[in-house]
Amino acid sequence: MDHGRRRHRAPLIVVASTVRHIGPAELRPIGIGEPLATHDVADRSAIVTGAGSGIGRRAVALLPAANGAAVLVHDLTSDAADKVVQEVVDAGGTAAAFVGDAADEDVAVAAVEAAEALAPLRIAVDNAGIGGPDLPVGEYPTEAWCSVIDVNLDGVFYGMRAQSPAIAAH
Known part of the structure; x- marks a missing residue:
């Protein structure tokens, strides 16, 4: 009898259509700067929103x-986008800056067009996000709440709605 305790299950590794359990001895920490995954995505384009800094730059745009x-490299500011583009180009890659508000539906459509000009769009990471003021809910300004929802929720929806048909077409 387990008395409500959860049984430990080994992590799953999924490779193509093969699933196998691995044991703790096979697990190892990922080193700093070591990519989590590599895939051949040559001759394809990727849109990364919020790519000018943070996770969008470090973990998403560069990989x-x-x-x-x-x-x-889609960001709200040209300076941030241009710096990441230069970093990619200096490393031998291809990138273009795209400046616009991810929470704007027309900008999402234009970003897809810009990505398609680079190569067929196959990858989209709607990563742009903002944090609001650090205030208790009772003091939180409605305008700030609307801004957070616009970027963090609507922006993802607009991006996915514009990107999905282009990705499916390839």
Whole structure:
């Protein structure tokens, strides 16, 4: 009898259609700077929103570029986008800056067009996000709440709605 305790299950590794359990001895920490995954994505483009800084830059925009994708570095500011583009180009990759508000539906459509100009769009990471003021709910300004929802929720929806048909077409 287990008395409500959860049984430990080994992690699953999925490779193509093969599933196997691995034991703790096979697990190892990922080193700093070591990619989590590599895939050949040459001759494809990737849109990464919020790619000018943070996770969008470090973990998302640079990885597809390192694996051969032409990356559309989508950010709210040209300085941030241009710096990441230069970083990709200096490393031998292909990238283009795209400046616009991810929470704008027309910008999402234009980003897809810009990515398609680089190569067929196959990868989209709607990563743009903002944090609101650090305030208790009772003091939280409605305008700030609307801004957070616009970027973090609506922006993802607009991006996916514009990107999905282009990705499915290839």
